[in-house]
Amino acid sequence: MGDTNNRSSKRKRNGNRSEQWRAALFLSPTWVLLLLFFFIPGALTFYLAFTNMALTGAAAANTEFVGFQNFTYMFQDETFRISVWNTIVFLIFSAVVGQQVLGFLIAFLMNGRNQTFRSIIGSIVISGWVAPEVVTAFVWFAFLNDTGTVNAIIESIGFKPITWLYTFPMVAVIIANIWRGTAFSMMVFQTALSDVPKEVEEAAMIDGASPWQRLVRITIPMIMSSVVTNMVLITLQTLGSFTLIFALTGGGPGNSTETLPLYMYHQAFVNYQLGYGTAISLILLLIGIIASLLYMKLLKVKL
């Protein structure tokens, strides 16, 4: 008995080892690629955030380590504070509220409807997602600028035109981002809703639950993990959103739509302060991590 046991465990160990080797072999291309294109640039970014690296001037020839100088300056920097605030406003209204709620609403209303209806509405919504970001920005610019479509309509019915992009710049970029991003949330929720078993809802219906109760007590809890996944994904997407705002308002007027990615770009490539720009990108990363953890904690879901 003991003998067989011993032998089988030995064989198992041998098997384990060769399996580990095989796993390592198969994983190695992935690891090499991750190392080359992710970890090394990541580590480099982390390091550069602590330097005075610049695009021109003496600091471009001799980059020096400056410790926490970039970060201490950041907390005295008025524009940095403004852009953190702008980023949070943009994130909450365009992603968390706008895309998430609207995406769910569309998916929920389409759920179980006629196939033709679904495919028509679906493709209209998705067209916003399919268009490249810069095209979306151009469409909205053509729509909202001083002599754009909206003002042409307003003027034709006898009202004074409104300088939308100047008077309501943040509202404009938020609406444009909702218009673009809702399709993604809609698709995520469509898949999630189709996985909710009909029997559960029917049972609740027989027990006398109202449609509202069914939505809040049955449907939403059952798709909670999709809600969180979607929230994390669109948060990260929105945090990194650059093209749309850059092409629509350039971060202006003043600093009113200057979110962190734009501020980072302006500092690094317009003000030539690469080190400071990199430090800002670390803060952006931090906000992304905190927001994701917060969602998981608040909604008590593990991914």
Next chain:
Amino acid sequence: MTIRKTVLAGSLAAVTLFAAACSNNTGSSNAGTSGENGNGSSAGATKTITVAYGKWNETDNWGKWLTSVKEEFENANPGVKVELNAIEGSQYATKIPLLMMDEKTAPEVLAEDSFMINADSEAGYLEPLAVDTWDDWSNFNEGIKAAVTGTDGKIYGVPFSTDVRGLYYNKVLFEQAGLPVPWEPKTWDDILTASRTIKAQLPDVIPFWMNSSKAGQEATTMQTLQMLLYGTDDTMFEDGKWVTESPGLLSSLEFINTIYSEGMGPKLSQVMTAQAGQILETDLMPNNKVAIALNGNWLTGNWAPTGGKPWPEALDVYGFAKMPTQNGQGQGFTSMSGGWTLSVGAKSAEKELGFKFIQLATSKEHNKEFAMLDGALTPRTDVAADTEYTGQPGTLYGVAAEFITYTHVRPTNSDYPAVSTAVQEMVEKVASASLKPEAAMKDYAKSVERKVGAEKVMAK
């Protein structure tokens, strides 16, 4: 076993494919370049030089000039191909250092705004030019040579243009509003009084136009803030230190604040975009929508027959007045002069050919061609004396000669570009009323201190 082998072979094949894909890429791009070289010249070109320049608008006068130089240069140097790299104007300041910093992309020849010379030479991006071996160098204006000399005393660029700034005023609108023509303001108050009259008499007209935003980049620093500041008792840079707080700076910001807060400036939605300059030159001014514009002599280039908005009567409609100092102090007037140079990228391959190209591009013939095409002032004394140049209709060459006697140049310091962007932020904050002049100046002081260090700033 067999399955395992197949998987192993498969993954190996995948890795090989990936590697092959990588090497293929470089292979094809090499092939591409050599192919281009081969097609470029029937003699079988062996060398290529790249010339990077800013394409500022659809007129692209720089491109026209450089294309004509390129053709002559290629004919004179068989086996050499010149590639023109036109960079979109509003992206130029960002893209050019990125190109210069790497050996693979550094252009042999590049257009360099003279205020960047110190910063870029200290960064090791520019090659000192052997001008002492070049006879033609003595034909360049001595004052302008100072602006292209690095802190080490070496020459880093050959100037091809210079400029002056002043006040364009619309004679038609001035007469309608009952203002005197010719207009000769003696103080800033005269400018404000005229603007207020225009606003009261002609409500549809923009009384006073100036670059006021970050999007305007260097134009905002130079055409707006420095034109004001250098007419006060203060300047930007004194005794090796940046003057970040001064009564003169505050007065300048208050002037900007007065213009905008009294509704005498352009709509902010117009002036805050990167297209603001082009809208001014090709739309607002030709349509008599602007009474006074603080701007540079080169605007006439747009209105030339070859320009983006041919307008032969431009200078009958718009006069060009000298910018007065704040209270008429000093010489009574002020102006700012900058200019562009052609430089050689230090990390490029064919530096000697690059300098040869520059010599041809800035020769008497080609510089005259450029100046007359673009409406720029020439930095060459022999072109400046040329009657065809001075007598060219629709230009301000005659007036500009007087302006140049009041002119100032920007601080030649490698920190200037970084400080200049802080100036633009400050001006935009005041123009958009997001900060009061005093608070905007405080912000500017903080921002400059961080960029250059506390030991290099001072308050007055």
